[in-house]
Amino acid sequence: MAVTWLDDKARPHAEPLVRQVWGAPIPMPLDVKQPGPLEAVLAAIARRWGRLDFLLHSTRRAP
Numbered sequence: 039m040a041v042t043w044l045d046d047k048a049r050p051h052a053e054p055l056v057r058q059v060w061g062a063p064i065p066m067p068l069d070v071k072q073p074g075p076l077e078a079v080l081a082a083i084a085r086r087w088g089r090l091d092f093l094l095h096s097t098r099r100a101p
Contacts (some may be wrong), residue, residue: 040083076081 039062043052049067056062064082068075083090
């Protein structure tokens, strides 16, 4: 499983949970509004597994 988070504000919450609960070998930041990060995540997935099988995108609406 590859897991991404939006920014440095979210990283302290996402990364430890990913490593402890899911053991995801590809934890990476990803802001799709910026050029480059999506390509970096897809490249890491291609190197590790050769392909992307499925994608789950989840957001939380700000209060």
